[in-house]
Amino acid sequence: MWQYQRSRVMLAAFLLLSFVTVYHLLPRTPESSDLFSSKDSSSISTVKRPKNPKLHLLLPTTSGDVNLCKTILSAKALGYPEPVILGWGGKFDTWYLIAGGSHVAKISRVLEYLESLGPEQDDELVLMMDAFDIWFQLPPETLIERYYSINERANVRIQKHMGKAAEIEGIKQTIIFGAGKRCAPNQPQTVACYAVPNSPVSDDIYGGNTDTIMGRNRWTSHRQRYINSGYIIGPAKDMRVMFKKAWEKVQSWPHVDEYDNGSGESGFMHHGSDQAAFAKMFGEQQIQREVLRRRHASTWTTKLTQEPSVLKIEGTEVGDILNPPFTHEPMEYVEGEIYEFGIGMDYSSDLGHQTMNSGWDAAWLRYDDPEDVFLNKTRKGRNDFDCKYRGDFKIPADMRLYDERDFLPEGRRWEQVNLYTHICMGTIPVMAHYNGDKKERERQWPQFWVQQYGKWIVENTEQYGGGRIGASIWKKDEQAQFMGWDTLCPAEYSKELYRGDNLALVS
Numbered sequence: 001m002w003q004y005q006r007s008r009v010m011l012a013a014f015l016l017l018s019f020v021t022v023y024h025l026l027p028r029t030p031e032s033s034d035l036f037s038s039k040d041s042s043s044i045s046t047v048k049r050p051k052n053p054k055l056h057l058l059l060p061t062t063s064g065d066v067n068l069c070k071t072i073l074s075a076k077a078l079g080y081p082e083p084v085i086l087g088w089g090g091k092f093d094t095w096y097l098i099a100g101g102s103h104v105a106k107i108s109r110v111l112e113y114l115e116s117l118g119p120e121q122d123d124e125l126v127l128m129m130d131a132f133d134i135w136f137q138l139p140p141e142t143l144i145e146r147y148y149s150i151n152e153r154a155n156v157r158i159q160k161h162m163g164k165a166a167e168i169e170g171i172k173q174t175i176i177f178g179a180g181k182r183c184a185p186n187q188p189q190t191v192a193c194y195a196v197p198n199s200p201v202s203d204d205i206y207g208g209n210t211d212t213i214m215g216r217n218r219w220t221s222h223r224q225r226y227i228n229s230g231y232i233i234g235p236a237k238d239m240r241v242m243f244k245k246a247w248e249k250v251q252s253w254p255h256v257d258e259y260d261n262g263s264g265e266s267g268f269m270h271h272g273s274d275q276a277a278f279a280k281m282f283g284e285q286q287i288q289r290e291v292l293r294r295r296h297a298s299t300w301t302t303k304l305t306q307e308p309s310v311l312k313i314e315g316t317e318v319g320d321i322l323n324p325p326f327t328h329e330p331m332e333y334v335e336g337e338i339y340e341f342g343i344g345m346d347y348s349s350d351l352g353h354q355t356m357n358s359g360w361d362a363a364w365l366r367y368d369d370p371e372d373v374f375l376n377k378t379r380k381g382r383n384d385f386d387c388k389y390r391g392d393f394k395i396p397a398d399m400r401l402y403d404e405r406d407f408l409p410e411g412r413r414w415e416q417v418n419l420y421t422h423i424c425m426g427t428i429p430v431m432a433h434y435n436g437d438k439k440e441r442e443r444q445w446p447q448f449w450v451q452q453y454g455k456w457i458v459e460n461t462e463q464y465g466g467g468r469i470g471a472s473i474w475k476k477d478e479q480a481q482f483m484g485w486d487t488l489c490p491a492e493y494s495k496e497l498y499r500g501d502n503l504a505l506v507s
């Protein structure tokens with residue numbers, strides 16, 4: 001179970017060893033941070049909340065890259081389980097697919113892995129994520145706590161919105177995707193886009209521009225609510241059902257979609273993109289929820305009052321998702337077919353932040369700065385289209401589920417390192433996902449304390465009880481092979497990985 005705790009490098013312990021005290025050397029025990037016991041009784045949980053959830057960390061990639069090393073290094077520093085690499089060494093050259101088919105292969109490889117897990121592992125959490133553009137900045141305890149709390153809040157909203165249909169039809173959220181501001185690669189007139197529900201986040205985060213096409217570009221002022229498949233987390237059982245359906249979908253897509261906007265691009269996109277498949281499934285799930293909500297609603301009043309806010313797609317009103325006024329793809333609703341997968345969104349970037357059309361929404365901030373200095377940093381390089389800081393200048397309770405001095409350098413507290421912060425939401429995401437300008441991965445790496453201590457972590461993890469560093473190469477029907485750091489991350493990556501900059505710790 002608590003393998004992620006044991007594997008965390010005791011950085012603080014090492015650094016204190018020579019000077020001060022042995023207090024911090026005491027290893028963390030499971031008893032000292034029993035996350036879930038106090039919450040179990042009070043919360044309205046519709047998702048089973050196991051005591052010590054096991055986490056699988058899946059990274060689909062055919063080959064290595066310096067950016068894979070950043071992901072693995074950050075996972076190691078924060079105590080994540082050893083990553084499992086899927087699809088290693090695979091060749092993708094199907095001419096009519098994006099990246100030769102490597103994006104959709106993500107679906108089949110993850111499905112193979114999920115199918116290899118036994119029924120006793122059904123409740124274990126699986127996190128599938130992009131291998132080249134995501135960094136962890138908070139430990140798995142926070143990730144898991146937020147996974148459950150996001151679902152609990154969503155399930156309260158579902159019950160409120162759907163009335164008795166939620167219970168009768170057994171509708172609940174168990175899977176969370178990253179959220180983006182643009183419905184892509186699907187087109188706005190399709191089920192994948194127009195049926196996507198509103199965000200519960202405040203509708204003025206970008207002032208009067210919110211959810212309009214006014215902004216730095218036509219997407220920047222939208223609240224994030226569209227599927228991004230950069231990270232997906234859910235219980236093995238539900239993930240298996242969802243990935244199976246997605247795999248069926250990508251295999252059966254027509255070459256050109258009937259409801260293409262005339263460019264002919266949709267067929268190509270849908271064949272090549274795993275995100276397109278999940279987006280379509282999310283849209284269909286919402287339409288089915290609306291059909292069922294109406295079916296079980298008793299009077300016209302409930303029917304009318306249960307849709308409070310105006311739904312828009314790129315600034316255009318959708319109206320009734322079962323029949324929008326514009327030219328649209330209708331849903332071929334087959335009675336008895338399964339459209340419910342428990343899919344939901346990480347609306348507030350509690351888990352991660354997608355930088356696409358959203359780079360100005362985040363900054364690396366120090367929580368021990370005086371408020372005026374902190375606010376000054378949130379305004380740097382920004383303009384009137386950008387949001388204002390919405391947080392409370394504090395480290396949230398779910399980052400106090402452990403003693404961070406045990407793994408931050410020099411026994412520091414969270415306030416004493418830079419933290420990647422979503423300015424508009426006031427949240428400190430578990431992950432930063434650089435899916436926008438890819439160069440930001442080089443520009444921002446020195447801001448992160450893991451960069452500065454990377455070399456030390458790699459060289460000392462075993463000696464200080466952090467275990468080995470590397471990844472497990474998993475292939476169907478084969479014994480998983482361990483691949484060590486030196487093979488995955490050869491010496492020529494060192495220049496980029498360990499830059500000797502000091503930005504992350506200096507105030």
Ligand SMILES: *[C@@H]1O[C@H](CO)[C@@H](O)[C@H](O)[C@H]1NC(C)=O
Nearest residue numbers: 185186187261263265266269
């Ligand atoms: C049609 O959709 C494609 C994406 O599939 C997009 O690239 C293109 O810009 C759209 N065309 C118009 C005229 O909006």
Ligand SMILES: *[C@@H]1O[C@H](CO)[C@@H](O)[C@H](O)[C@H]1NC(C)=O
Nearest residue numbers: 370371372373374375376377
């Ligand atoms: C905020 O930034 C402005 C412009 O860079 C600077 O003149 C001012 O001194 C800063 N204030 C604080 C409190 O850091």
